[in-house]
Amino acid sequence: MKKIGVLTSGGDAPGMNAAVRAVVRKALYHDLDIYGIYYGYDGLMEGNIQKMELGSVGDIIQRGGTILYSARSDDFRTDEGQMRAIEQMKKIGLEGLIVIGGDGTFRGAQKLTEKGFPCIGVPGTIDNDISGTDFTIGFDTALNTIVDAVDKIRDTATSHERTYVIEVMGRDAGDLALWAGLANGAESVIIPERNEDFENVIAKLKRGQERGKKHSIILLAEGVGSGVEYGQRIKDETNMETRVTVLGHIQRGGSPSGFDRVLASRLGARAVDLLMEGIGGRMVGIQNNVVVHHDINEILNKKHHINMKMYELSNQLSI
Template identity: 75%
Template structure:
């Protein structure tokens, strides 16, 4: 394989640029040509493709977001859209493709693999919701962004003796809320994987108040519900002054942590190695600090699960 392409798709995450850099430099080291595809699968269909050299990825390892940009494409989900993409791949002589993104991006990569164009997926999403890997690119950076916010909000909560609900990203996965809640000493952690009875939240707040605790922090994953709805109900039931902070897209931005830069570099380089070995339809990941790869079909059929031990520990430490 002499020519490969790389694109980023779906929501951006800190560390995507580090992964792009690793793909480009690893490939050039092995005397391969690399083409950057801008705006994801939409850009692929439109032929928004350019050759990349060493200078193309200079000074990007520390930058958040993605220099290749990202876009969602409904057209690519159609047979006609996929054929347009294949025509562009043939036009540029691209023999293999590396797709950096999440589950939806990998499903697009699988479609191209099924049509004869081998694709390798690199997991880039702050939600850490991809099975087959312990961590995804961007999770660690986002987690630290949340922790910084929690620490600042705790200062205000202490000063004003209030309960604060902090709503974080995680529509279907609670890893950000769980890890941030444990690291930030939250009294309650509400995640989609665990349907906690509302009375349990109230009991913990009341126990803390009865022993003289003047403030509380609650971490809420967006998939559980609206932080404002929970705040209204808590204030009504407990008479404790409650405020809500929705962190929103601040969680996606910022310079990637050292952990994410290293992870992205390792996964990007490994993806190139798989294409060099003429493999396709696979995702690279990391498990117990060892690089692994799994067939897309295996990734799609297994649900990501939370760390049950950590969840139980968070309960025990929040008494």
């Protein structure tokens, strides 16, 4: 294999640039030609492809977002769109592709591999909702963004003796809410994987109030529902002064943490190794601090599971 490509797709995540950098520099180290595809699968279909050099990825390891940009593509979901993408790659002579993103990105890689074009997936999403890896690129940075925000909110919650419901991202996965709840000492963590009884949440708030507790923090994953509606329910039930903060896309931004930079570098480099070995249709990941790889079909057919022992611990420590 002499020519490979790299793209980022789906929601951006801190550390994607570090992964792109690792792919480019690892490829160049092995004398491969490496091409960057801009705007994800849309750019692939349109031939928005440029050859990359060492300088192309200089000074990006610390930057959030993705220098290759990202886009969601409905056209690429069709056979016609996938064949257009393959034709564009054939024009340049690309022999393999590394895609950085989440499960939607991996479905594209799966389709291209089935059509004879080998792809390797690198998990980049703040949601940490991909099976086969302990962590996805961007999760740690987003977690620390949430922790910092909740610390600041707790200050004002204490000053005004308020209950705060803080809605965080994660789509249908509760990892961000759970980890942040444990790290911030939240009174309750509401996640889609566990149907927390609303009456239990209310009872915990009232117990705290009775013993003189001045404020409460509740972490709510967006997959459960609206933080605004949940906060209103609490106010209606308890008459406590309740405020809601929806952290939103601030969680996706910022300079990646040291952990995410190292993770992205390790996974990006391993993805190049696999293509050089003639292997496609795989996803690289990290398990027990060892870089591993799995069949993409297997990953897409497996549900990500939350660490329920952490959830139980969060409840035990928030009595």
